[in-house]
């Protein structure tokens with residue numbers, strides 16, 4: 001097992017971000033984290049990344065707290081948060097300085113695959129910015145990848161191409177958790193889907209088990225929300 005949440009509740013004052021959440025993540029898995037707006041996806045990813053502490057319960061990454069294993073975790077927030085002057089080359093130097101596991105060769109392959117233009121962040125479109133931030137994070141050799149709505153702003157044709165390539169060629173040694181509220185996007189892509197509803201884990205299923213039941217991810221989603 002690579003990471004787990006054990007009975008985790010996170011409260012923000014009176015609001016609950018997640019409630020009594022338990023789940024286990026394994027190497028080689030590409031997991032789709034689904035849910036409506038406000039269902040707790042970002043909270044879950046931040047708890048796993050060690051950016052939030054549980055109000056109750058425990059989070060472990062490789063048997064330690066996420067903070068103790070920070071070097072093994074690659075987290076991509078949903079915020080548009082790079083320096084305006086940074087070009088892809090500057091971003092490479094920045095990441096190399098920060099993360100010993102940053103792989104420059106993979107980064108350059110990703111820049112080409114994601115068609116990131118060689119210009120400053122400020123001059124990029126929203127989708128181009130999302131592509132650059134994705135390349136920066138995926139170029140790491142971390143064990144746990146936590147991507148919060150990484151494709152938001154990217155056009156629908158490219159989203160499909162990027163997601164398929166990312167998930168279907170996922171690395172054996174690492175686990176990917178990718179959040180999206182676009183349920184249709186998860187169809188036929190992820191081997192496992194987690195569905196959050198009002199901060200609770202409403203479904204944790206292997207796609208093949210859903211298929212065996214004759215259910216699509218969307219069917220399961222609608223059933224859970226009903």
Ligand SMILES: Nc1ncnc2c1ncn2[C@@H]1O[C@H](COP(=O)(O)OP(=O)(O)OP(=O)(O)O)[C@@H](O)[C@H]1O
Nearest residue numbers: 012015016017035036037038039040041042043181
């Ligand atoms: N900093 C905060 N302060 C107060 N409440 C918060 C905070 N962050 C999140 N929440 C609340 O926690 C709940 C879960 O939010 P979260 O951002 O985890 O959902 P989400 O599934 O990522 O939503 P979205 O799809 O809109 O990004 C929501 O009710 C939200 O209002």
